[in-house]
Amino acid sequence: MKKISRRHFLKLCTASAAAVGLSQMWIPAVGEAFRKAAGGNPPILWIQGSACNGCSTSLVNTVHPNMRELLTEIINMSFHPGFSSKAGSLLTDQLMETSRRNEGNFILVVEGAIPRAYQGMFNIVGEDSSGKKVTLISLLSDLCKRAKTVIAVGSCASFGGISAAEPNDAECVGLEKLADVNKVVNIPGCPPHPDWIVGTLAQLLLYGNPELDDYGRPKLFYEGLIHNNCPRRQYFDNSIFAEQPGEDGCLLQIGCKGPLTHGDCPTRLWNGASSWCVGANAPCIGCTDPSFPDLTMPFYKRMSEIEGPGITSTADAIGMGLGVATALGLAAHLTGNYLTGRIGRKKRDREGDI
């Protein structure tokens, strides 16, 4: 079987998912490429921080490959708290040992935010065999240094997300505050689509680092604005707005955050291409955006920055305008919490080449 080219891979990833998820690209070329690479794939250590476990639940919804294929043939998942039969200090010790043995080689995946208040006492992950309490922040400070690549899965790990929503008593932050920003790939979403997680790992293992946008998100999945690819876009252009869920029309008036949110939900669809939020007549809540949820609430009220019916500017301009408004609002709200991390820093082409 010929290994598929990177170009072909990218094309398959971004293709509209009229079929299911990544399935179009999966059978059989990519599976074969993975099987060949298998033994040599770097180990993945998956850590759960302050989160609801929804990101791991979402990963289980991967269709092609399914979980068995993913875990036994494709990725080398060396550690995940949900799959470990060990408990207690055995688990903490195992984790540290694996990370030391694979220093500079493993991929660290983090689900959940990292609380900083009270020296990290808002999240104690366990005790090691010497009986010492290990805080999440101290564990991740070590692991981030040793990892080759750090992947933030979900909006909490990426930008703080719901964990960091005001007043943020635990002083939660995303991974970029802890790790070298050049090592971090963000896969936001609440939760992220399983294809975004699996697809990013696939890209990383087969072709090297994916190309990222200004917020560290793989362009492969996050480049498009929800609003631009929305099947209800025609309603917006014609100023037809729904006033209640269930009515025909653009959902802007009942709170849709599609004009500021990036992701391929409208074309990829969710859960085996069953539906997506707008498909269920519900507004997008902006869950992949760094401003989620502080500035995308109220979820069911119109974004105040947007003028009502009779809008003349294009949606792209609206998206950009909102981006700026969002940034300003955030600076005021969160004293520039996450924005200092990546925006305005050095930009580089992170895409590995083959």
Place this chain on the structure above:
Amino acid sequence: MAVVVHPLNRGIRPIRIELDTDGGKVVGAKAGTTYYWDFANTLKGKDPMDAIQLTQRTSGLDFVAHATAIVRALEEIAAVQLTGIAVLTRNVLLGLDIVYGHITHFYSNVLPDYIPFPEEGPFYNVAGDFRLPPGVRDSMIKNMWRAFEIRQLIHNIMAVLSGKAPHICSVIMGGVTRAVTGAEIVRINSVLKEVAGFVNNEYYNDLVQIEQVYGQYFLIGGGAGNLLTVGEFPRDKAGNCLFSAGVNFQAARFNKKLISMDFAGAWFEAEGTWEGPLAATLKPKPDKPGGYSWVKGALYRNKTCEVGPLARMALTGNAQITGLGKRAMSVLGRYRARLEECKVLLIQITGWLEQINPGEKPAEHTEMPEEGEAIGVAEASQGSVVHYVSIKKGKIDKYNVLDAYSWNLCPNTREGLKGPMEQALTGLVVTGPEVTADVLRVARSF
């Protein structure tokens, strides 16, 4: 001597267990979570509707129950009467979420304590007490992989109704955002058959194998035996439910206003005055003396109570569970209750879908009143969920979420009461400093 398990993993939140042992027996236990996970203070000042989305993030497993509990509270304040299709659609979603939770619990949380996995990959083994024959182990591992596919299929049909899963967007005040179509019902029914096939064959057989080889777990892990359910699956406008609300220690009609919060053993302190048993503003305090958990405790009539599938099946007289007699209050009784509930719910879900009239209006649009307060309750796979909300000038003033952790892992109360998991661990035999399989199996049975 103290024995510590931290973390107890594989559940939705890691747990820390500390056991005091004396003469080879556990004489006291502390069980709690060690990370702060609470949205009460974030919700203060927010639009009440935002809580329907935000509080789902309490649990990546039982998110439908949280959306359901808060939306019921808001609907009580606004005095909205739901249409038939709204009630039935929500029942289907919550029923599927509970079945999903049980399959996840058995195959991801329970099973790895009974079968050794191959030592490669993400699987590590706890030493010893693997007694199932090799052929049985192999088929269980095969079924474990199949369980992942079944879970994915359940979320697929939930998404047909709700947009996506985890975390749904179709539940709104006054009903649901869309009416299911006839074609979708056909699709959902087809998947339901596949799920029922798995539950009645693979899941059932795997549980029976464990019951036969590990029969001693019908005798331990019971706890004190106070059971509670807040009731679930409304079946008529009078509010009668498939599973009626109730407790086993008092005959009087269940009254949700007798639920109270107790956080004596938790890392919280109250701010200002309480306006009711659930109407407190709590602030996190990780260095509070005597604190050992981030769980806000829940009491009914000042008693700690076990919630979850065993409570629901026992209190509503499920013949398979009541037939176990005293043995129902045990590790295996809890596993069995989850399976029996799956069987009941899968039949019910098909019935609810049949009753749906797709032509009905999915939501009654109602304005949210500017002032009000209510308690919303719902059942989740892990157990009863309680949301307290008060609204002032159109914004949330006070909010508290209690879930299965609040009941089953209720930390030490002001009166020195112990939570159900702590009681279930007390009395176990622990001879050395190492954690035994018994401890892990009892703790993971909740």
